[in-house]
Every structure is written in C-alpha cells, then in structure tokens.
Amino acid sequence: MQQVKEKKFPVLEIFGPTVQGEGMVIGQKTMFVRTAGCDYSCAWCDSAFTWDGSAKEDIRQMTAEDIVNELRHTGGASFSHVTISGGNPALLKNLGALVEALHNQQVEVALETQGSIWQEWFLEIDDLTISPKPPSSKMKPNLHVLDDILERLQNRPKSAYSLKVVIFDEGDLEFAEKLHHRYPNVAFYVQTGNDQVQEENNERLVSDLIGRYEWLIEKVMERDTLNRVRVLPQLHTYVWGNKRGV
C-alpha cells in the first residue's frame, strides 16, 4: 500500500467547517475538499474553474496525509464529516486512500460525482451523491454506465447513496422522471439550478432562486411520476450568494 499512500491528488480548495447546502445530507456540518479536473463540461457548471484552466495555478498535488493534515489545520476538532467534491473526484483511481485516512479518524465522508465513472472506493463512501446531468447541461450521460454503478451499490444501505438531478426546465424534468422510473428504489432528489453564477447582488439572486424553487415545487407536486422525491434548493446560495470557499 506504500505506493498508494504516496499517491498525489490535484486539490483546488480545502475549506470549512460549513454546512452542506445540497442534496442527501443538506445542512450537515462538513469540511470540503475540492479536486481539480472533470470529464464533463456542463453548460451551466458552477465550478468551471476546476476544469477550464482558469485556476490552474491554484492546483496543489497532495497526498491523502497532506489533505488530512490541512483539514485538521483548518477545521481543528470542529468537524467529523468531510465532503469530497469537484470537478469529478471519480477521475482519481486511488482516492480511496483519502477515504480510509478519514475513516481512521472517525470522520464520515461524502462524495459528489456525476456518475460517469465507477471506482471501487465508492463502496466506502458514507453519503454518495450521483448527479447525472440533464439535457440543459448539453452533456449526454451514458445510462449503461449508470445502470452498472447503481447495480454495484445495491448492497449498500439505502441511506448511503442517492441520485440528484439539477432542474432548469421542462426537458430536465422529463429526464428526472425517466431516471426515477428507471431506479425507483434509489433515494431521489431534484434540485433547482442556478444560472446566474456571476450575479453579485445577493438579494436579487436569492429572490430569483426562491422563485425558481417555487416553480420546481409546483412542477413536482402536480406529477404522480415524482412522488417519492425530495425537492431542494442550493441552500448555501441563500446565505452566501455566489461566494466561493464558504
């Protein structure tokens, strides 16, 4: 294992503790580790700096131990949950070493990925969010890969993984319906999108986002194809707008 332990991962941000603003553990007190690199390039990506080269200078190559040390340096004793986000952290074959290092400290680990790549260490993740991208992203998820991922997860506790779809429009809603129908037993979340990732006026942003949330609630409420579903906003944008690192 020595080699794996010395493996380095491209890291863009380490921050917290703060609250998880989205998805299956919304509100959870957590630290964030954001890795660089993505195999997608979604039209509305809210972390394009992880893959578009604009933050290239900020990428640090860190071992699992480096990352844990920096998490402790930043968060002290005030956390027992870490969220790994990207980009797409599933690009990193050996990231299980970080998950293991965190578990050794009794720290729970959440992961967010779009579901384009399987990694064995997904089985160790406490809160795994698979977020297939809807048509408005201009990406085309491979549902066979997704089938395979969800099949491999089926012996995990139901509360350990979930699907989350970001919704901008009716086309995205149809995609969500199709997905929920395909995997009826997987915890299912729909989430409002934010198409104003440049907006700096927080009051305007929040009022617009609440309007979008109300729209999405209305759409989901009227569909009997979306019953066992949770509808959520991105809560952190209500508090901090488009600010990074909070």
Added chain:
Amino acid sequence: MQQVKEKKFPVLEIFGPTVQGEGMVIGQKTMFVRTAGCDYSCAWCDSAFTWDGSAKEDIRQMTAEDIVNELRHTGGASFSHVTISGGNPALLKNLGALVEALHNQQVEVALETQGSIWQEWFLEIDDLTISPKPPSSKMKPNLHVLDDILERLQNRPKSAYSLKVVIFDEGDLEFAEKLHHRYPNVAFYVQTGNDQVQEENNERLVSDLIGRYEWLIEKVMERDTLNRVRVLPQLHTYVWGNKRGV
C-alpha cells in the same frame, strides 16, 4: 380491531401535496395531516391554533378511513408520503390505525412530536422527528421520558428517527449541546426559530430568517461539541412566509 378502526381523531388540517420544509426529510414531497391538541404551550408556538381554542370550530372528528379518503380526494395519486403533525399527535393513543391504513396503500408516514409521550405506534413511523423544546419555549422537557423513548427506538434503523431542536438563543444552543451529548448516536438536527409568525411582509421575513440561519450556522461551526449535526432553516417560510396550509 373494529373498535380501534372506528376511533375518531381530532383533525384541524389536511393539505398537500407540498414539500416538507424542516428536519430529517426536508424537501420530501408529502401530504400533511394536522391533529388538534397539545400538552405543551410553547412561548413561540407557530401552530398555537391547534391548542389555544382559536380554531376550535375547525376541528373535525375523523376516523383513519375518513382521513385516508380525504387525503386521496385532495392529493389524488400525487403522493406516497404523509406527515402527521400537530399540536402533539402523540396524545392520540390509537393513531396507529391511521399509520397502518397509510402503509396498506404503500404510503410512508412521518411524525412530529416533542417527545413528552411514548406511543407503541412510534415503532411503525418511517420518519420520526422528536423535537424536545429548548428553554426559550418556557417549557421544561422531562429527560427521563425522553431517555425512555430513545431507548425504545434503539432497534429501529438509524435513518428512521431523529432529534430536532429549535434554536432561538445561546441558552437553546446549550440545551442542544446537552441533548446531543446525551444521545450521541441519534441523528441530530438544529433548526432556526421563527419569532415573527405574524409578519406578513415576506421579503422582510425571509431576509430576517436568512440572517438567523447564518447566525446559527456560525454558532454551530465554532463548537466541537456539535459536529455530527445538521443545521437547517424552515424552508417553507422562505417560499410561503407565514401562510398556512401550503
């Protein structure tokens, strides 16, 4: 069982589908059944009409079957989750008949109660929120009763029940710390309070509530006694303000 089936329950509201705005299944598409009557009288109760006599005329005595029929009449096929709320529904010894009737239709059931009374049918609830009242409520929860309730729940799946504490001030935070320390293995939620249940200007209300949420996040983030914790607002007030029945 005939007698139990014919038992009537005092019901104040049946509405939905809408989203659950709070707690362990925040965002869940659900119908609401609100029962009348409470053994508490919290200083800041946001549903005082369930017990202060002001809505006495609206109370209907309904059997489990009546309630299920009205849920279907109101929500049609567009729900598979029902939240029973109050008041304190735990006052109703035979409410298990409603839980059973809903389960027979493959409908999941959530319950909200302050944890002052145990009922055997708690064991059948899919999402049970126990919400002990903090000092700002002017109530004094009996922790021995709470010990007993949580002991009886300990064979339920971890994801089937949770503690939730509403926080208005530092005294409430200390109460939350004490409770989380006492029951470290129970899923734990802290939630912002709303002390402006009469405010009709939604924009003012939302901006004030987001400010409170930010305060609570800050307080929880700095405490290493509150790590495995989720911090949430009352999401429905962001969308609908203090309006009832949504």
